[in-house]
Amino acid sequence: MNKRSLLEEFEITPKYSKVEDLKDYDIFPDKNLLDKLRNKIIQNLIDNKIEEGTNLETYINNEIDTTLEGYDLNVTERNHIFNLIQNEINGYGPITELLDDDSITEIMVNGPDEIYVEIDGKIIKDDTISFINDDHIVRTIQRIVQPLGRTIDTANPMVDARLKDGSRLNAIIPPLSLKGPVLTIRKFSKNLDSIDDLLRKGTLTTHMAMFLEASVKAKLNILICGGTGTGKTSLLNILSSFIENHERIITIEDAAELRLHQDHVISLETRLINYEGAGEITIRDLVRNSLRMRPDRIIVGEVRGKEAFDMMQAMNTGHEGSLTTLHANSPEDALNRLETMILMNDMDIPVSAVRGYIENAIDLVVNIERLADGKRKITSICEVLGIKEGKITLKEIFAFKEKGIAEDESVIGEFIMYKYIPKVLNKIRRKGITTLDTLFK
Numbered sequence: 352m353n354k355r356s357l358l359e360e361f362e363i364t365p366k367y368s369k370v371e372d373l374k375d376y377d378i379f380p381d382k383n384l385l386d387k388l389r390n391k392i393i394q395n396l397i398d399n400k401i402e403e404g405t406n407l408e409t410y411i412n413n414e415i416d417t418t419l420e421g422y423d424l425n426v427t428e429r430n431h432i433f434n435l436i437q438n439e440i441n442g443y444g445p446i447t448e449l450l451d452d453d454s455i456t457e458i459m460v461n462g463p464d465e466i467y468v469e470i471d472g473k474i475i476k477d478d479t480i481s482f483i484n485d486d487h488i489v490r491t492i493q494r495i496v497q498p499l500g501r502t503i504d505t506a507n508p509m510v511d512a513r514l515k516d517g518s519r520l521n522a523i524i525p526p527l528s529l530k531g532p533v534l535t536i537r538k539f540s541k542n543l544d545s546i547d548d549l550l551r552k553g554t555l556t557t558h559m560a561m562f563l564e565a566s567v568k569a570k571l572n573i574l575i576c577g578g579t580g581t582g583k584t585s586l587l588n589i590l591s592s593f594i595e596n597h598e599r600i601i602t603i604e605d606a607a608e609l610r611l612h613q614d615h616v617i618s619l620e621t622r623l624i625n626y627e628g629a630g631e632i633t634i635r636d637l638v639r640n641s642l643r644m645r646p647d648r649i650i651v652g653e654v655r656g657k658e659a660f661d662m663m664q665a666m667n668t669g670h671e672g673s674l675t676t677l678h679a680n681s682p683e684d685a686l687n688r689l690e691t692m693i694l695m696n697d698m699d700i701p702v703s704a705v706r707g708y709i710e711n712a713i714d715l716v717v718n719i720e721r722l723a724d725g726k727r728k729i730t731s732i733c734e735v736l737g738i739k740e741g742k743i744t745l746k747e748i749f750a751f752k753e754k755g756i757a758e759d760e761s762v763i764g765e766f767i768m769y770k771y772i773p774k775v776l777n778k779i780r781r782k783g784i785t786t787l788d789t790l791f792k
């Protein structure tokens with residue numbers, strides 16, 4: 352390849368400049384040139400224009416040398432450019448470093464120049480990286496999902512997949528997405544929180560932690576609810592860690608995120624429909640099957656459909672200590688949604704009977720929220736008291752009450768422990784657990 356081919360083709364005049372501020376990632380003096388260089392090399396790879404036997408690293412270095420001729424770049428700056436291009440070939444393009452950054456919990460690509468990340472519960476726009484165009488985004492999505500046996504194109508314009516590290520990927524492209532290709536990756540935390548981590552972060556109080564630990568050990572059935580990104584699965588994982596080591600635990604998830612350290616854990620995962628329109632295994636299928644596996648505990652990552660009925664049946668037929676999560680904005684909303692899910696089964700069951708099912712099955716509802724400042728709080732721990740005037744009644748044991756917003760935009764509030772002795776305390780005591788006796792006098 353002619354040494355000046357890229358410069359001549361793009362009609363770019365080299366500039367003599369040197370980048371001063373690496374910490375702000377203002378690495379390259381001409382972003383347009385870098386984008387074209389990056390695209391040229393990748394396109395050559397796609398079109399097989401690189402001569403057979405050419406060393407890939409040598410090829411990249413030669414192209415960089417040719418294109419950057421006339422720039423006064425130091426070793427650090429040049430290595431950064433090399434890494435960007437190498438990420439296109441050996442990694443996942445512009446988002447490679449975002450995937451490797453443990454401080455980032457979510458990556459959202461809304462367009463070539465619209466890349467957002469979530470850090471510490473706050474969503475910020477990342478102006479340091481970009482894609483070249485919509486095709487570049489689609490190529491990156493394809494590169495990620497192809498090893499997983501998935502594809503995305505105009506015939507299959509939507510894909511939902513789990514990466515090897517447990518992260519969840521969702522991508523949607525035209526014609527379904529009018530804006531263009533959109534990619535969302537919820538990263539799987541390598542370092543899962545413990546109850547001590549939640550205490551340090553102020554997610555709950557010591558008394559709340561004691562109560563939840565005793566409730567899990569006493570085999571109460573617990574429903575965790577909250578909105579998107581509130582940390583329901585993380586909290587489920589933490590509560591599951593309180594289960595005794597000798598118990599046989601069956602976990603059921605769409606995408607395996609729970610990481611339990613007990614000896615006797617069986618992890619089940621759903622299977623999506625295949626290209627022939629067959630082979631789907633749902634959460635409901637797995638819940639029904641788990642009942643034949645002699646479980647001491649059944650943990651369902653999230654209930655959101657007809658499997659709610661089977662889960663309630665299991666809880667009502669001696670499978671104590673079951674845990675699950677549900678997308679809802681309050682404990683009351685969670686029970687209403689659970690009721691609706693059970694009624695979706697098209698069985699001739701009166702609403703009163705459904706409410707009786709739920710009332711007998713669920714002991715506690717734990718609500719977790721992400722506040723305006725991005726911090727996560729357990730805002731309510733309720734027990735199910737019974738049915739009054741045809742409706743399921745809840746009684747709050749612990750709560751977090753907001754009082755306002757500080758000058759630094761942090762939420763001001765306080766945790767409350769109500770002067771109330773929970774009905775479930777008797778169940779906890781019957782299991783020989785007395786750690787709460789001093790708490791509830």
